[in-house]
Amino acid sequence: MKSNAGGDGIDNAIAAKDDPNYEDLMKNPLIVPLKILRGHEVSGGLGVMSVAFHPVL
Numbered sequence: 001m002k003s004n005a006g007g008d009g010i011d012n013a014i015a016a017k018d019d020p021n022y023e024d025l026m027k028n029p030l031i032v033p034l035k036i037l038r039g040h041e042v043s044g045g046l047g048v049m050s051v052a053f054h055p056v057l
Helices: none
Strands: 001-007 011-016 030-037
Touching: none
Parallel strands: none
Antiparallel strands: 001 011, 011 030
């Protein structure tokens, strides 16, 4: 799973899907968007600065 913090106030969470047709995720990954998080205000030209995952959501 990966998340991308953007200066535009938008955070994207994506994951590499575990699929039997995709044997090696390093060569041919299937990337699946999970969630686009909006609602962060841009202040002084800065949006989302960092992202941290919590094990229990």
